[in-house]
Amino acid sequence: MPKVLVSDKLSPTAVEIFRERGITADVKTGLTPEELIAIIGEYDGLAIRSATKVTKAVLAAASNLKVIGRAGIGVDNVDVPAATQSGVVVMNTPYGNAITTAEHAIAMMFAQARQIPQANASTHAGKWEKSKFMGVELSGKVLGIIGCGNIGSIVAERAIGLRMRVIAYDPFLSPERATDLGVEKVDLDDLIQRADIITLHTPLTDKTRGILNADAIARMKKGVRIVNCARGGLVDEAALKAALESGHVAGAALDVFAEEPARDNPLFGMDTVVCTPHLGASTSEAQENVALQVAEQISDFLLTGAVTNALNTAAVSAEDAPRLRPYMKLCAQLGSFAGQITESGLKSVHIEYQGDVAGLNTRPLTSVVLQGLLSPLLDSVNMVNAQVIARDRDVEVKETKSESCRNYHSLIRLEVTTERQTRSVEGSLFGDALPRVVRINDIPVEAELAPDMLYTINEDKPGFIGRLGSTIGDAGLNIASFHLGRASVGGQAICLVQVDSAVSPEVLATLCGLPHVLMAKALRF
Ligand SMILES: NC(=O)c1ccc[n+]([C@@H]2O[C@H](COP(=O)([O-])OP(=O)(O)OC[C@H]3O[C@@H](n4cnc5c(N)ncnc54)[C@H](O)[C@@H]3O)[C@@H](O)[C@H]2O)c1
Numbered sequence: 152m153p154k155v156l157v158s159d160k161l162s163p164t165a166v167e168i169f170r171e172r173g174i175t176a177d178v179k180t181g182l183t184p185e186e187l188i189a190i191i192g193e194y195d196g197l198a199i200r201s202a203t204k205v206t207k208a209v210l211a212a213a214s215n216l217k218v219i220g221r222a223g224i225g226v227d228n229v230d231v232p233a234a235t236q237s238g239v240v241v242m243n244t245p246y247g248n249a250i251t252t253a254e255h256a257i258a259m260m261f262a263q264a265r266q267i268p269q270a271n272a273s274t275h276a277g278k279w280e281k282s283k284f285m286g287v288e289l290s291g292k293v294l295g296i297i298g299c300g301n302i303g304s305i306v307a308e309r310a311i312g313l314r315m316r317v318i319a320y321d322p323f324l325s326p327e328r329a330t331d332l333g334v335e336k337v338d339l340d341d342l343i344q345r346a347d348i349i350t351l352h353t354p355l356t357d358k359t360r361g362i363l364n365a366d367a368i369a370r371m372k373k374g375v376r377i378v379n380c381a382r383g384g385l386v387d388e389a390a391l392k393a394a395l396e397s398g399h400v401a402g403a404a405l406d407v408f409a410e411e412p413a414r415d416n417p418l419f420g421m422d423t424v425v426c427t428p429h430l431g432a433s434t435s436e437a438q439e440n441v442a443l444q445v446a447e448q449i450s451d452f453l454l455t456g457a458v459t460n461a462l463n464t465a466a467v468s469a470e471d472a473p474r475l476r477p478y479m480k481l482c483a484q485l486g487s488f489a490g491q492i493t494e495s496g497l498k499s500v501h502i503e504y505q506g507d508v509a510g511l512n513t514r515p516l517t518s519v520v521l522q523g524l525l526s527p528l529l530d531s532v533n534m535v536n537a538q539v540i541a542r543d544r545d546v547e548v549k550e551t552k553s554e555s556c557r558n559y560h561s562l563i564r565l566e567v568t569t570e571r572q573t574r575s576v577e578g579s580l581f582g583d584a585l586p587r588v589v590r591i592n593d594i595p596v597e598a599e600l601a602p603d604m605l606y607t608i609n610e611d612k613p614g615f616i617g618r619l620g621s622t623i624g625d626a627g628l629n630i631a632s633f634h635l636g637r638a639s640v641g642g643q644a645i646c647l648v649q650v651d652s653a654v655s656p657e658v659l660a661t662l663c664g665l666p667h668v669l670m671a672k673a674l675r676f
Pocket residue numbers: 223224225245248249252297298299300301302303320321322323324352353354355358359380381382406407429430431432433528529530531
């Protein structure tokens with residue numbers, strides 16, 4: 152009988168479902184990392200919210216673990232690459248708490264604008280300070296939404312009902328969807344300069360970390376208010392504190408913090424700041440939804456192998472699985488490569504299957520490509536919803552097949568067109584099982600994609616490779632493999648370097664500044 156550990160506070164519905172399905176469910180909350188590591192080896196499944204941190208060390212000790220179910224959206228408390236590496240499926244429940252979290256953002260906006268927590272404390276203390284708590288109206292104000300996905304869209308609808316004017320920045324928001332929602336799609340700079348209130352609803356990714364930093368805050372309107380019910384780390388807390396102290400920012404309402412649990416934060420104690428302890432998803436309705444959903448998903452997976460809302464694996468029939476498996480890995484890598492180098496809104500994706508692979512069921516392969524492509528921008532994308540998400544966001548997806556293929560038994564070519572440019576990446580299998588990138592932007596290169604890679608586009612000039620190698624070496628990074636390709640002698644060239652540990656932003660900045668470097672990116676697979 153499979154065993155599941157419920158290590159965060161979930162509605163009792165979850166345990167009832169596990170037991171009804173014949174699964175042993177142990178509820179042990181508040182475990183220290185050491186305590187979790189000591190017992191995780193006994194379990195086939197792990198059901199969590201945001202408190203449990205599923206680190207590499209936990210996964211290394213989880214010898215029987217097959218599935219982690221996150222009752223909620225963000226999986227930033229799970230080391231998903233490490234789980235993938237260990238063959239553990241990671242699932243979330245993408246929609247169950249969206250309304251509740253959007254309502255919390257609206258409540259926080261009101262609480263800040265009318266100083267409700269402060270007025271409440273003062274009134275309970277018998278002070279009756281009527282003239283102290285002068286607020287601002289929300290009606291007619293410009294609300295800037297950063298990240299207009301599930302939660303951001305619900306916030307937009309509610310804010311429009313409050314007669315606010317809503318502008319939104321989201322590279323994936325199509326003009327049609329913006330029109331349907333009744334919001335004005337703008338770029339980030341425009342939003343920052345025009346909004347009276349800014350609310351954040353993006354995942355925390357390398358691209359969104361510090362999206363509201365000192366520079367962005369300085370460009371905001373004087374008297375702006377900031378609401379964050381998404382993730383700590385999106386706002387630079389020290390910069391926000393300085394701007395609140397100077398009066399440039401009139402107030403902030405924060406549900407999430409850079410360090411959680413937040414017991415000692417620079418913003419605590421400021422009377423212009425309203426705080427809640429990551430309560431965005433905390434309603435009985437949302438917790439019931441996500442507990443029920445996660446328990447059913449984990450049970451289905453452990454008992455039948457059915458995969459729903461997985462972030463790191465595909466839904467495939469038992470018959471197709473062995474033949475598709477190596478191509479799945481290749482497709483995930485090609486998609487992820489293209490997604491990690493995509494900077495502007497996606498317009499179209501063309502996947503060409505050539506040779507033997509064209510004879511297989513390519514639907515799951517296309518889903519895996521899209522999942523890899525969209526994952527750097529979206530938290531909740533998985534095999535099941537990748538195609539729908541692409542369609543909802545007006546990304547045109549074209550799949551073509553050809554039985555003939557030059558030089559390889561199979562070749563998969565991915566071409567991605569964004570608002571700014573078209574890029575391509577091609578891959579094949581070596582020895583029927585080993586994924587390799589064989590061409591990038593039509594430049595031949597042969598590389599295995601490892602967990603940490605550095606990718607550069609540069610001018611093909613003498614001295615470049617030496618400078619690149621010594622910069623990487625000086626940063627203490629060990630080079631595991633080095634792959635070069637060029638379009639023509641002296642023309643554009645590319646370089647893929649496998650390193651043994653992550654390339655820091657500082658090293659990347661140094662690399663970008665080297666002569667002849669046109670672009671440098673740190674990639675993770
Ligand atoms: N406070 C809470 O308790 C709570 C509860 C639920 C979710 N959350 C957080 O809210 C976030 C949003 O949830 P969701 O369900 O709306 O997710 P979602 O994936 O539906 O939407 C996220 C949106 O952010 C956009 N985005 C990604 N990168 C961006 C960028 N650089 N700039 C602007 N937009 C960008 C995406 O295009 C997408 O539309 C989650 O990632 C989670 O971290 C917090």
